[in-house]
Amino acid sequence: MKTGRQFNFDLFEAAVTSSAADQKEKTSSDSATNQPQLPSSQRLQVMFDEYNLKFFEGKLPRVKIAYSNRLLGAGLYYPRRQEIKIGVKYHCLFPEEIEDTLKHEMIHIIHPRHDRAFKSMAQRLGASLKARSHPSLRGRYRYLYYCPNCQREYPRRKRLRMASCGVCSKGGKFDPKFKLISRKNGRNEA
Ligand SMILES: [Zn+2]
Ligand SMILES: [Zn+2]
Structure with missing residues (x-):
């Protein structure tokens, strides 16, 4: 079972900045089996297959789908891992949006x-462009x-100054070619 820890390893920062706060972020298991109002991971996989046939002529690769207790946004697609993460916190607040989120992340493939x-494509599938924001998720x-x-995408509590993408930077070193770019603050974008 994957954990959020891996996420941290994917980001490399220049030596001048400290990412201690980020590294300390709590990791948690990605199991959502104790969330009865959310579909099981297996069910999500079935939904994926259904949408794949219905909207993508079955042409999407069969990516992994996992819940994340750590994610505050609705969902994220990790291209390199070929994995969709579905945010548990977000969907405990908005359980009715889970199909929407799955479709949205599938389009990101x-x-x-x-x-x-x-x-x-989002319009054709009836998927939202942006996730909603909620006080308990904001901040x-x-x-x-x-x-x-x-x-x-790299959500962070603290501002990063010299950080580059750990997936693209070679040799675990800061690489200005892949310097991370800031999106608008505080947006829980899916
Ligand atoms: Zn990258
Ligand atoms: Zn998106």
Whole structure:
């Protein structure tokens, strides 16, 4: 079972900044079996297959789908791992949005950014462009960064100054080519 820890390893920072606070973020198991109002991971996989057939002619690769207790947004797609993470906290607040989130993240398998192609597909599938925000989710991370190369997102509580994407940077060192870019603050973007 994957844990949030792995997430931290994917980000490399220049030696000048400290990421102690980020590294200390609690990791938790990704099991959501104690959340009766949410579908099981197996059920999500079945839904994935259904949507894949219905909306993508079955052409999407069968990615992993897992719950994350750590994620504050609705969901994230990790292209390199080929994995969709579904936020437990978010969907305990908005359980009715889980199909929407899954569709949204499935579109990211094809379209990493929220560009025009993404939007037209989202419209066709009836998927939202943005997740809702809620007081209990807000403020947990104030900064959302993304890698200009792989589009991977890095939510952080603290501002990062010299951080590069750990997936793209070679040799575990800060690489200015893959310096993370800030999105608008505090947005729980899916
Ligand atoms: Zn990257
Ligand atoms: Zn998105």
